[in-house]
Amino acid sequence: MKPHVEFIEVGHCYRSRRKAPVQSLLGVNLSIARHEFVAVVGPSGCGKSTLLRLLSGLTRPTQGEVRMFGHPVREPGGEVGIVFQKPTLLPWLNVLDNVLFPLRHQGRVVGRQDRTRARELLDTVGLGDFIASRPDELSGGMQQRVGIARALLLDPEVLIMDEPFSALDALSREQMGFELLRIWGERPKTVLFITHSISEAVLLADRVLVMSPRPASIVDSLDIDLPRPRTPATIDLPAFNVHTQRIRRHIFGPPGPGESNVTAGALTESPLANTRQAADSPRPATHQAIRHAS
Numbered sequence: 572m573k574p575h576v577e578f579i580e581v582g583h584c585y586r587s588r589r590k591a592p593v594q595s596l597l598g599v600n601l602s603i604a605r606h607e608f609v610a611v612v613g614p615s616g617c618g619k620s621t622l623l624r625l626l627s628g629l630t631r632p633t634q635g636e637v638r639m640f641g642h643p644v645r646e647p648g649g650e651v652g653i654v655f656q657k658p659t660l661l662p663w664l665n666v667l668d669n670v671l672f673p674l675r676h677q678g679r680v681v682g683r684q685d686r687t688r689a690r691e692l693l694d695t696v697g698l699g700d701f702i703a704s705r706p707d708e709l710s711g712g713m714q715q716r717v718g719i720a721r722a723l724l725l726d727p728e729v730l731i732m733d734e735p736f737s738a739l740d741a742l743s744r745e746q747m748g749f750e751l752l753r754i755w756g757e758r759p760k761t762v763l764f765i766t767h768s769i770s771e772a773v774l775l776a777d778r779v780l781v782m783s784p785r786p787a788s789i790v791d792s793l794d795i796d797l798p799r800p801r802t803p804a805t806i807d808l809p810a811f812n813v814h815t816q817r818i819r820r821h822i823f824g825p826p827g828p829g830e831s832n833v834t835a836g837a838l839t840e841s842p843l844a845n846t847r848q849a850a851d852s853p854r855p856a857t858h859q860a861i862r863h864a865s
């Protein structure tokens with residue numbers, strides 16, 4: 572079967588008149604199968620969001636080619652749903668109308684079927700009782716659920732998520748991760764999921780891609796062979812720790828003297844929160860990989 576998504580020797584260089592060019596990606600080769608859930612991790616600023624923009628068609632590669640369903644991606648299309656870090660809801664619309672907004676944006680008349688579908692999606696993300704609420708009446712996690720329902724409205728084949736849970740507290744974040752897996756199980760999609768959290772990546776994905784510092788390429792692709800459905804108990808499996816350690820070594824380099832297993836073990840106690848802290852914190856500045864990045 573043909574891959575759903577392909578990056579072939581893809582590079583991207585940001586150019587502006589006043590500043591020096593910034594080569595964000597270089598020689599990225601990637602192939603994602605239909606309904607595969609792929610997470611991407613890498614050092615801050617390496618080019619993860621650029622990768623997503625290229626796949627969504629919002630940005631064109633300056634080298635190589637991005638393909639979806641075997642065709643070059645040239646512009647944003649309805650087969651892709653995008654969930655950003657912040658849901659950017661329209662404050663004057665209620666929840667239902669925010670979810671329906673992509674249809675109106677396309678100039679389509681919203682019919683009864685569309686409303687039914689939007690309500691179903693809101694039920695799916697646990698917001699069935701909030702369809703008439705305004706965004707400012709919802710918590711951050713609830714707003715992000717609206718953003719997910721909105722991205723699913725057109726039933727996209729491909730779901731692109733750019734750090735979708737990073738603004739949430741650790742508990743909501745973990746809960747949202749499992750909800751996403753449930754939705755993905757009910758309505759399978761090809762997912763590309765960017766995260767700063769190594770544990771979140773391992774917990775959710777079929778495969779984790781590790782990116783190098785900028786200009787970024789993919790330095791490792793780990794098949795996450797943990798059983799599904801994934802649950803909080805998944806974190807306790809020895810294989811979970813093996814995967815997170817391997818990714819950590821790519822990003823932070825080998826543990827320095829006196830850092831070894833204590834630091835690494837702490838990462839998995841409260842997986843999402845601690846990993847975010849570990850992955851985002853400047854602490855690993857002594858590690859080799861980060862020295863290269865700076």
Ligand SMILES: Nc1ncnc2c1ncn2[C@@H]1O[C@H](COP(=O)(O)OP(=O)(O)OP(=O)(O)O)[C@@H](O)[C@H]1O
Pocket residue numbers: 585586593594595613614615616617618619620621622785
């Ligand atoms: N519009 C732009 N013009 C110039 N440079 C840009 C632009 N957008 C991004 N960059 C640069 O490209 C590089 C990659 O940015 P990108 O946002 O893709 O990284 P990222 O891995 O998603 O970062 P983070 O993890 O911090 O969110 C960075 O060095 C950034 O400064």
